[in-house]
Amino acid sequence: MDMLSRVFRPSLIPVVPPGISMAKKELIASVSAQNVRAHVETIVREIPHRAAGSVNGRRMAEYSRDAMHAAGLEAQVHELPALVSFPEHADLRIEAPRQITIQANTLGHSVETLADGLSGELVYVGSGSAADFEGKDVRGKIVLTELSYAPGRHEKQRIAAMKGAIGAVMMNWGHPENAAVPFGSVKPVWGNPTPETFKSEMAVIPCIGISRVAGLQLKELCAQGPVKVWLRTHVTNGWRPVQITTAQLPAPQGAEPDDFIIVGGHQDSWPGEAATDNAAGNAIMIELARVFKQHQHKLRRGLEFGFWTAHETGTMAGSTWFADRHWDVLRDHACAYLQIDQPSCTGTTQWHTTSSVELKSFHQREEKALMPDREISWKRVAKSGDASFIGLGVPMFQGEGAFTQAQLKASALATRGWWHHSLECTIDKVDFEYMQTHLEVYAAYLWELCTAPILPFNYVPMAQQVIERLDEIKSPAEGFNLEGLKALASQLLEAAERFDQSTSSVAAQFAAGAGNEQHALRLNRAIKRISRLVVPLMSSSVGKYAHDPYSFTPQSTLIPSLYNAERVGRIQPDEERWMHETQLTRDRNQVADTLRQTIELMEDATASVA
Structure with missing residues (x-):
């Protein structure tokens, strides 16, 4: 029995609110969190550590293709060269005021130190934004930053190097006792570099990640007086063949058959199960494809699914390649982009969407209809995740379960869960009960975008x-x-x-x-x-x-x-x-x-x- 023959199960019947058309009700009633769970279980068990440029990266691309074929869609695996990274452990030692060895991971695209490592004074710089460096002289020193994505690791590295730092230690988020050692990447260049961006936007200092508990200890030491640390990185950076998977569900009977909505999410991952990031997102895409195929004859516009790669270790190289190489078709026919990345994390009870503001009234209408009792929040979309279609001019949005403000405050703003980018990202971190709601909301989003006579945008x-x-x-x-x-x-x-x-x-x-x-x-x-x-x-x-x-x-x-x-x-x-x-x-x-x-x-x- 192959992997895919085990995953399709009968659908649960969700409760659909009144005031929704019969066709839309039928579609929403067809999505099944059981099917999503079956795919997630298969992926994390049989294809862990789906690194771009690895054997499992290719196997995941083939799994996505075969799953989309099984759902009745045309699907392809595209191979492309990408500058990716294979980081390993890092060595970190406090040398003064006392000697302590700390477990660490080298961050992707970090500069590799010489064999004898790198020593320097450690300076705490908060979140690592430009404002956090005001009044601090970090020239020739090593900086200690928080993980918080304000800014992301890539920008922390860029700013630290610009300020003269010679290395960076980035502590994880989560509760103060969180011992998970994070993975991550620090390559600022979006996608593959050009000759110009290779010179100006690649990482230029060694960077490592440590647990929150270790980071807080270092922060406390820095507050007490000078701290000297020694670190050594281990990483292989280079060009490798990587694979993305695309699948098409056209609308041949629709009034605008050449137009489509992009549904995308990355299929590569860090070591371990990477269940929420992003096996769950990939499984949702497969289930949505299965259900929309059953209603294909009712669509005005089609769907283009993209399972990207080199998201984690190539800074969105897969989706960038797709945007660059399919420019003409995307420019003429792409209407919107729904990104699905880390949905339905355990512990989330609210709903948060980031979007191009012209989409806000549309998606909030769907959210409020299906989740009348949940707290819903919104933020203007920024270019993060596989937002590789921003320059091309495709409006995008991403919505999923969210933690409460109290939870975020207690976890150092761990919006993706304390387990994010670590070996703790296991299947128990996926809330499969809330997953059913996610599926219904995504189905409602796409139904409106694929069937509305007028695209539901407000300017x-x-x-x-x-x-x-x-x-x-x-x-x-x-x-x-x-x-x-x-x-x-x-x-x-x-x-x-x-x-x-x-x-x-x-x-x-x-x-x-x-x-x-x-x-x-x-x-x-x-x-x-x-x-x-x-x-x-x-x-x-x-x-x-x-x-x-x-x-x-x-x-x-x-x-x-x-x-x-x-x-x-x-x-x-x-x-x-x-x-x-x-x-x-x-x-x-x-x-x-x-x-x-x-x-x-x-x-x-x-x-x-x-």
């Missing part, structure tokens, strides 16, 4: 965010012409109000059985074109044709290309400031052009259905 919130962001800039650099941008933002809001009214009106006509198909096609075509403009504007600092470094600090703000709008004005008037002013002026002009183009698109589309 007034996007325009309002642009206005709010520009209002935050109080003292812009000289010559920035903030008022010109503000005038365009006001025009954008007016155009968005008219455009949203048009899409709502045409959608209502379809709901009443009197829709105009030509109007729907015009509006949906405009929505895709608007997305190609506003998504990179709102979320990328480098624009459409490049990829921001992972967790890049400017992406913590809306319209990242304007991150330095105030900071440049605080630099002394010399050649550094003048060069920054030149760059900022060009970035400002690009923002202005994007706003103008978006306004024109909205106005033309609105007029075309008047």
